[in-house]
Amino acid sequence: MSNFIFGRYLPGHSWIHQMSPQSKLLLCFYFVVVIFFANNLPSYGVLCVLILVAILSSGISIMYFLKGIRPLIWLIIFTVLLQILFSSGGHVLWHFGPFSVTDESLINGGFIFMRFLLIIMISTVLTLTTTPLAIADGVQTILKPLKKIRFPVDTLALMLSIALRFVPTLMDEMETIMNAQRARGVDFGSGSLKHRVKAAVPLLVPLFTGAINHAENLSTAMEARGFSDSEHRTKYRLYKWQGKDTISWLIFILVGVAVLFIRK
Amino acid sequence: MDTAVSFSQVTHTYQANTPFAQNALDDITLQIEKGSFTAIIGHTGSGKSTLVQHINALLKPTSGQIDVLGKMISPETTNKNLKAFRRRVGMVFQFPEKQLFEETVLKDIKFGPKNYGVSDQDAEAAAHEAMELVGLDKSFSNHSPFDLSGGQMRRVAIAGVLAMNPEILILDEPTAGLDPKGHREIMDLAKFLNQKKQITIILITHQMDDVIDYASNVIVMDQGKVVKVGPPEQIFNDPEWVYHMQLDLPSSAEFAQQLKLAGVDLGELPLTVEQLANKIAHLVGKGDTK
Numbered sequence: 184m185s186n187f188i189f190g191r192y193l194p195g196h197s198w199i200h201q202m203s204p205q206s207k208l209l210l211c212f213y214f215v216v217v218i219f220f221a222n223n224l225p226s227y228g229v230l231c232v233l234i235l236v237a238i239l240s241s242g243i244s245i246m247y248f249l250k251g252i253r254p255l256i257w258l259i260i261f262t263v264l265l266q267i268l269f270s271s272g273g274h275v276l277w278h279f280g281p282f283s284v285t286d287e288s289l290i291n292g293g294f295i296f297m298r299f300l301l302i303i304m305i306s307t308v309l310t311l312t313t314t315p316l317a318i319a320d321g322v323q324t325i326l327k328p329l330k331k332i333r334f335p336v337d338t339l340a341l342m343l344s345i346a347l348r349f350v351p352t353l354m355d356e357m358e359t360i361m362n363a364q365r366a367r368g369v370d371f372g373s374g375s376l377k378h379r380v381k382a383a384v385p386l387l388v389p390l391f392t393g394a395i396n397h398a399e400n401l402s403t404a405m406e407a408r409g410f411s412d413s414e415h416r417t418k419y420r421l422y423k424w425q426g427k428d429t430i431s432w433l434i435f436i437l438v439g440v441a442v443l444f445i446r447k
Numbered sequence: 448m449d450t451a452v453s454f455s456q457v458t459h460t461y462q463a464n465t466p467f468a469q470n471a472l473d474d475i476t477l478q479i480e481k482g483s484f485t486a487i488i489g490h491t492g493s494g495k496s497t498l499v500q501h502i503n504a505l506l507k508p509t510s511g512q513i514d515v516l517g518k519m520i521s522p523e524t525t526n527k528n529l530k531a532f533r534r535r536v537g538m539v540f541q542f543p544e545k546q547l548f549e550e551t552v553l554k555d556i557k558f559g560p561k562n563y564g565v566s567d568q569d570a571e572a573a574a575h576e577a578m579e580l581v582g583l584d585k586s587f588s589n590h591s592p593f594d595l596s597g598g599q600m601r602r603v604a605i606a607g608v609l610a611m612n613p614e615i616l617i618l619d620e621p622t623a624g625l626d627p628k629g630h631r632e633i634m635d636l637a638k639f640l641n642q643k644k645q646i647t648i649i650l651i652t653h654q655m656d657d658v659i660d661y662a663s664n665v666i667v668m669d670q671g672k673v674v675k676v677g678p679p680e681q682i683f684n685d686p687e688w689v690y691h692m693q694l695d696l697p698s699s700a701e702f703a704q705q706l707k708l709a710g711v712d713l714g715e716l717p718l719t720v721e722q723l724a725n726k727i728a729h730l731v732g733k734g735d736t737k
Contacts, residue, residue, distance in 0.1 A: 368562030
C-alpha cells in the first residue's frame, strides 16, 4: 500500500496546486477525451510533451510518478498483451495456435499502452495536487446544473466530503484493530481461502460497529451545530476561476486542436 | 534480575523511501527488567506507541534489533512463526473495546486462547479466571459485548488479553476515558498482576500520579528518542526539565511547586500526597515526622 501514490495528496504551492479544483477536474476529463482522438505517433508525442509540462509544473519529481505507476504496470502489460495476441486484421507477422501477432495489433497495443500511461499520469497529477475536500467541492460545482432535474447535488457533495474525510480515519482504525487481533493470535493473509475469510470476521465486525458509532456521533454533533438540510447553506471554501485556469485551458485547447489536425 | 525486553540501536521509519517518510524511533537502546512495572511517558507523538508495538513484533525495526524473552526481532523477521511468541506478550491497545466482535462476552474472551490452540474447556476456564480478575460478574458471560457500558466493554477487552496468560503485559493508556473509580480499578489490577503474578507490566500513560503510585521504573521519550530512564523520584526531581519535556509534575509535586512560587519552600519535591502532608506538617511544626 505504501508505494501506491494514486489518490494521495502532496501539499505544495505550484501553478497546478493553485488552480481551482473544478477547472482541474474538467481539464482532466477533457484531456482523457483528447487522448482517445490521438491515433498516430506525432499526436501521442504532443500529448506526452503536454503531460511532461504538467508534471514539471506541479513541482513533484518525475521519479515519484514513475514509482507510483509501478503497481499498475502489470495490469497495463496484461491488457496490452491480450490486445496484441488476440486481435486480427493486418499483416500476420507470427502465429502459434490461437495466438497471432500482426503489425496492426502491435500498433494498437502500443496505443493502448500510451493511453493507459497518459490517463494514469493526468489523474495522478490531479490527485497529488488537490486535496480530497477540494475535489468534492469541485464535483459539487460541476454537478450544479443537475439541480434542474432535481438531482440532490448538495446531499451528494456532503456525503462525498464526509466519506473522503473518513477514509484516513477508518484506515487508521482498521490498522489498529488488525494489530489488536494479531496480538490475540489472528493470522491475516495466510492459510487457505476459508481460513482467510474466517480471519476477516474479527476485523470487519469491529470496523462496521465503529463506522456506525461514528455515523451516530457525527449526525448528533451536526444537528447540535444547527445542521438541518444540505440545501440553504453558505460556503466557507470558495474556489474562484483565476487567470491560471484560463491560461491552462488555452494551452490544453490548443493542444487538443493540434491533435485533431495531426491525427490521420 | 533478568531482562525481559532489550532494545539495541533500534530505529523505525514509517513509509521509508517516500516523501511521507517519518522517523518515529531514533537509535533506541534500553532494557526492561523481568517483573518490573515500567511506565513510558512523553508528550503526544514522541513515539511511545510505536516503541511498544515493537515488543510483540507488530512493527519491525528499520534497523537494530530487539530481544524479547529470548526471541530476536530484527528487520528481517517475517510474520511467520510469530504466533507462539505473541502469546507471551499481551497487548492492550488504546480504547481496546473497539476490538470486540463476538456474539457473547465469554466467546470474545475465549477467542485469544483458542487462536493459540488451547482446548475449548481450558479456554473457558481461563476466560472465567480472567473475568474474575477484571471484576466482571459471571452473569455477563452470555451477554453481547455490544450491550455493555463503555467501562464494562473495556474490562471484557482486557480480560480477552489476560486469558492468554501473557508474561509481559503492555497497556497503552488503559484508563483513557474512564471515570475515577474505573481508573483506580484498572490500575490496581495492573499492580495486582505485577506483584502477585509476576507479570512484567509496561504502561503508557499521561497520568503522572499513576507513574508515582504504581511504576518502579520510568522511560521518558521525546521526538523518537529515549531521553531519561530511572525510578520515578529521579525523573521528577527537576521541575524545569519536566516542563521542558512538555510533561506535568505529579499533583503533589505541582502543589509544592506552587507553594514555592508563593514563598513557602518545602525543600525536596514531595511526590506523594503523604510526603506532601508530612512536609507541610513538619513546616508548621506540630507534625508527625516519622
